[in-house]
Amino acid sequence: MSGVFSRDFAAEMPLVDHAEGVWIQTVDGQRYLDGMGSAGVIGIGHGRTEIYEALAGQGTKVSYVYTASFTHPWQEELSKSMLSVAPEGMSAVYFVSGGSEANETALKLARQYHVERGEPTRHKMLARWQSYHGVTIATLSLSGRTSWRAPYDPYMLPVVHVSPPYNYRCTICGGEGDCTDHCIEELERTILLEGPETISCFFAETIIGTTASGVTPGPDYYRRVRELCDRYGILFICDEVLMGYGRVGRPFAIEDWGITPDMITCGKAIGSGYAPLGAVIVSEKIAGFFREGRRRFVHGFTYSGHAMSCFVGQKVFEIMKREDLFRRPGRIGAYLHERLGALQQRHEMIGDLRGRGLYAGLEFVADRQSRAPFAPEQQITTRLVSMMRERGVIVGGGVPGANYGKGGDHIQISPPFIITEAEIDTLTGALDEVLTVLG
Numbered sequence: 341m342s343g344v345f346s347r348d349f350a351a352e353m354p355l356v357d358h359a360e361g362v363w364i365q366t367v368d369g370q371r372y373l374d375g376m377g378s379a380g381v382i383g384i385g386h387g388r389t390e391i392y393e394a395l396a397g398q399g400t401k402v403s404y405v406y407t408a409s410f411t412h413p414w415q416e417e418l419s420k421s422m423l424s425v426a427p428e429g430m431s432a433v434y435f436v437s438g439g440s441e442a443n444e445t446a447l448k449l450a451r452q453y454h455v456e457r458g459e460p461t462r463h464k465m466l467a468r469w470q471s472y473h474g475v476t477i478a479t480l481s482l483s484g485r486t487s488w489r490a491p492y493d494p495y496m497l498p499v500v501h502v503s504p505p506y507n508y509r510c511t512i513c514g515g516e517g518d519c520t521d522h523c524i525e526e527l528e529r530t531i532l533l534e535g536p537e538t539i540s541c542f543f544a545e546t547i548i549g550t551t552a553s554g555v556t557p558g559p560d561y562y563r564r565v566r567e568l569c570d571r572y573g574i575l576f577i578c579d580e581v582l583m584g585y586g587r588v589g590r591p592f593a594i595e596d597w598g599i600t601p602d603m604i605t606c607g608k609a610i611g612s613g614y615a616p617l618g619a620v621i622v623s624e625k626i627a628g629f630f631r632e633g634r635r636r637f638v639h640g641f642t643y644s645g646h647a648m649s650c651f652v653g654q655k656v657f658e659i660m661k662r663e664d665l666f667r668r669p670g671r672i673g674a675y676l677h678e679r680l681g682a683l684q685q686r687h688e689m690i691g692d693l694r695g696r697g698l699y700a701g702l703e704f705v706a707d708r709q710s711r712a713p714f715a716p717e718q719q720i721t722t723r724l725v726s727m728m729r730e731r732g733v734i735v736g737g738g739v740p741g742a743n744y745g746k747g748g749d750h751i752q753i754s755p756p757f758i759i760t761e762a763e764i765d766t767l768t769g770a771l772d773e774v775l776t777v778l779g
């Protein structure tokens with residue numbers, strides 16, 4: 341009997357022996373292609389021993405300092421590196437240990453900013469349905485995946501949710517147009533109804549990942565979000581925990597919309613799984629306000645800016661730069677999308693193919709014409725994920741008990757940035773077989 345309190349007592353967890361590149365191998369010799377990049381975490385690939393070799397030298401100098409009392413070279417260096425690839429106007433980085441912590445930090449920073457500026461009425465948070473921002477009570481409150489919130493409903497904070505620009509399932513434009521107009525109208529109406537002077541921030545995953553598999557807004561959406569936020573004094577926070585740091589073929593996904601948010605939250609690929617690391621990249625508007633007023637942020641985890649995590653983060657950054665991994669997912673991702681596009685031609689059950697770079701989402705339908713989803717009892721996603729696993733390929737989705745609801749079944753493919761064309765062929769070949777069985 342294992343002594344571990346498992347994430348899922350209903351499932352048998354294979355025991356891992358080692359991992360290298362895009363491959364994970366268990367002690368009994370089974371190899372898995374890590375087609376979801378281990379929850380979208382792995383950018384530079386598994387098994388980069390150079391990171392730990394470098395760490396061995398530095399780790400003897402100092403393993404930990406409390407960042408409320410000291411700074412250290414590794415967070416100083418990594419903040420400069422990250423700012424060198426961040427959108428213009430961002431000027432400081434606050435380091436934490438993961439994505440939920442980054443989002444929690446951003447919303448506290450937004451609140452304190454307003455309070456210190458003499459606007460204490462600004463306490464409400466705006467976010468979108470079908471989004472995911474983390475597991476802590478505040479970040480789960482931001483999240484719009486109802487089934488994940490359900491057991492904790494009595495604890496949820498009063499977050500106001502608006503519609504995401506989920507074109508394929510849009511009940512207003514019928515999936516034909518661009519949802520931007522009515523999403524922006526709804527956002528503005530909500531702001532006015534709630535009272536702009538009560539709203540602190542609008543939180544959005546630039547491209548919605550886990551809970552909607554790649555829902556991507558139209559080209560004008562974020563410019564108009566930015567305008568609304570500016571008009572009503574609301575801070576705009578982009579959650580790029582999953583989509584940031586190279587995954588879509590750019591350092592940050594928001595670049596495609598050409599605007600600068602007030603904060604960008606990061607996690608996953610910045611540590612690439614080699615150390616727990618998250619970050620809030622803060623604009624000069626906010627960082628300058630705190631710096632110039634010599635203000636103290638009333639917040640801090642014991643492990644904020646952990647020295648070894650930041651050291652690892654800097655090594656990850658250097659590898660990303662050296663191997664052009666902030667851009668490669670754009671190029672190799674085009675091949676992935678081409679192969680998936682070919683599958684969509686052949687398999688009627690692929691209703692929608694979306695995402696960018698090395699993030700691809702597939703939504704499955706019982707009928708392509710009407711976009712009718714499969715009945716939940718058919719458990720399409722769960723079965724598909726397990727059939728892929730039997731063929732040695734991991735894809736994301738099929739979380740037991742998850743409510744795919746009206747949005748239907750969907751999976752995400754988010755492999756490490758170093759995946760090759762041949763490995764993509766292995767992944768799409770397995771998917772082809774599975775869809776043939778299911779279809």
Ligand code: PLP
Nearest residue numbers: 438439440472473474581582607
């Ligand atoms: N935000 C997004 C968009 C995510 O995808 C995730 C994790 O999947 C999180 C936040 C939470 O990050 P973490 O699991 O590191 O706390």
